[in-house]
Amino acid sequence: xxxxxxxxxxxxxxxxxxxxxxxxxxxxxxxxxxxxxxxxxxxxxxxxxxxxxxxxxxxxxxxxxxxxxxxxxxxxxxxxxxxxxxxxxxxxxxxxxxxxxxxxxxxxxxxxxxxxxxxxxxxxxxxxxxxxxxxxxxxxxxxxxxxxxxxxxxxxxxxxxxxxxxxxxxxxxxxxxxxxxxxxxxxxx
Amino acid sequence: xxxxxxxxxxxxxxxxxxxxxxxxxxxxxxxxxxxxxxxxxxxxxxxxxxxxxxxxxxxxxxxxxxxxxxxxxxxxxxxxxxxxxxxxxxxxxxxxxxxxxxxxxxxxxxxxxxxxxxxxxxxxxxxxxxxxxxxxxxxxxxxxxxxxxxxxxxxxxxxxxxxxxxxxxxxxxxxxxxxxxxxxxxxxx
DNA sequence: ACCTGAACACCGTTCAAGT
DNA sequence: ACCTGAACACCGTTCAAGT
Numbered sequence: 355x356x357x358x359x360x361x362x363x364x365x366x367x368x369x370x371x372x373x374x375x376x377x378x379x380x381x382x383x384x385x386x387x388x389x390x391x392x393x394x395x396x397x398x399x400x401x402x403x404x405x406x407x408x409x410x411x412x413x414x415x416x417x418x419x420x421x422x423x424x425x426x427x428x429x430x431x432x433x434x435x436x437x438x439x440x441x442x443x444x445x446x447x448x449x450x451x452x453x454x455x456x457x458x459x460x461x462x463x464x465x466x467x468x469x470x471x472x473x474x475x476x477x478x479x480x481x482x483x484x485x486x487x488x489x490x491x492x493x494x495x496x497x498x499x500x501x502x503x504x505x506x507x508x509x510x511x512x513x514x515x516x517x518x519x520x521x522x523x524x525x526x527x528x529x530x531x532x533x534x535x536x537x538x539x540x541x542x543x
Numbered sequence: 544x545x546x547x548x549x550x551x552x553x554x555x556x557x558x559x560x561x562x563x564x565x566x567x568x569x570x571x572x573x574x575x576x577x578x579x580x581x582x583x584x585x586x587x588x589x590x591x592x593x594x595x596x597x598x599x600x601x602x603x604x605x606x607x608x609x610x611x612x613x614x615x616x617x618x619x620x621x622x623x624x625x626x627x628x629x630x631x632x633x634x635x636x637x638x639x640x641x642x643x644x645x646x647x648x649x650x651x652x653x654x655x656x657x658x659x660x661x662x663x664x665x666x667x668x669x670x671x672x673x674x675x676x677x678x679x680x681x682x683x684x685x686x687x688x689x690x691x692x693x694x695x696x697x698x699x700x701x702x703x704x705x706x707x708x709x710x711x712x713x714x715x716x717x718x719x720x721x722x723x724x725x726x727x728x729x730x731x732x
Numbered sequence: 733a734c735c736t737g738a739a740c741a742c743c744g745t746t747c748a749a750g751t
Numbered sequence: 752a753c754c755t756g757a758a759c760a761c762c763g764t765t766c767a768a769g770t
Contacts, residue, residue: 373647373648378744379743379745380742380743380744388755389754390755390756391744391746391754392755394746396753399745400743448647455701456641456645457705458705471707492727498715498719498723501714502699502720502724505701505720506695506699507698508698509697509698510691510695510698512644512694513644513694513697516644516645517647518644518660525686526690526691530687531690531691534683534687535691535695537731538683538728539728539731541730541732542730546734546735567761567763568762577735577736578735578737580735580737581736583764583765584735585734589762589763
């Protein structure tokens with residue numbers, strides 16, 4: 355376990371425990387046993403450190419999608435499991451989730467983060483594509499349908515994480531929203 | 544124009560010009576002609592000031608939805624115009640847009656902000672409901688369908704604002720995504 | 733009631749210096 | 752190559768004091 359790994363771990367833990375504002379370089383240093391500016395020897399800035407956390411999570415997300423893709427169940431079941439995994443991750447680690455998709459500062463950095471994000475989306479697309487081949491989802495261009503589904507479930511997770519779906523009766527949680535969407539989409543062609 | 548109004552205006556301008564991190568109380572004070580801690584006489588904290596900006600924007604959004612609802616065109620045309628308004632606002636003012644839906648700090652404050660958010664969503668729901676009555680959208684519970692559409696378009700706007708839909712070829716912009724979603728949904732019942 | 737200026741405890745980042 | 756401690760310029764927030 356390198357120092358850089360311990361620093362990324364500490365940042366992820368602080369993120370989970372107290373949100374983005376809790377990830378100060380001083381706290382990261384303390385939690386990983388180095389001085390408050392040792393992280394600069396491994397990451398260009400605080401923002402680059404957060405990008406490393408996000409890149410790691412994107413990679414884990416992609417691995418989960420790929421693992422689900424290898425299961426021997428119906429394509430639509432795979433897709434539902436992938437979406438459930440996505441939703442669960444977003445609910446359990448909201449601060450890290452927001453890092454992946456809602457941080458303009460990070461998105462501008464490109465590089466590894468962008469590549470990992472793209473790879474996870476492409477693996478997700480292959481799950482959608484399978485459903486189309488087995489006629490369980492309408493036959494529009496796969497990347498378009500996958501992009502739409504990806505954006506929709508992101509919106510559901512994000513509104514839930516942001517507390518927007520709290521007191522509004524009649525509004526569904528992310529799981530119910532995804533199931534409704536899949537049901538309606540499966541009726542189209 | 545009260546001092547409080549000038550402070551909110553200044554915060555909104557700074558937000559548009561330089562993102563959330565540019566909204567320091569010192570910059571707000573300078574831009575609105577008061578000292579850097581005069582805002583505390585009008586708002587409990589920096590966070591409460593940002594909530595006031597978000598509340599104002601939610602109110603304007605609701606007014607736009609209501610205005611579109613009064614136009615004398617087909618229900619589906621109204622809905623499309625409302626969604627287009629939403630998307631355009633998100634693209635032109637990304638930092639303010641993110642304040643509405645992606646700031647957990649603000650969501651926890653409840654109060655005026657939550658009420659304004661709810662009102663704008665309910666007005667949006669009435670546009671969706673009209674489409675259902677004229678059989679242009681499937682007849683599932685209106686709040687559920689409206690919630691799904693709202694979350695989906697939010698996801699499209701948010702991914703676009705976060706730069707996630709940039710280099711990925713084949714991925715649609717928010718407008719095309721919404722149109723595809725409406726097309727597919729209109730084929731369901 | 734509304735505002736100011738000074739002060740406090742933080743923060744990211746830089747830099748000279750150490751091994 | 753990797754790390755430290757001091758320093759710099761910021762920041763949100765508080766407080767005593769002014770009108």
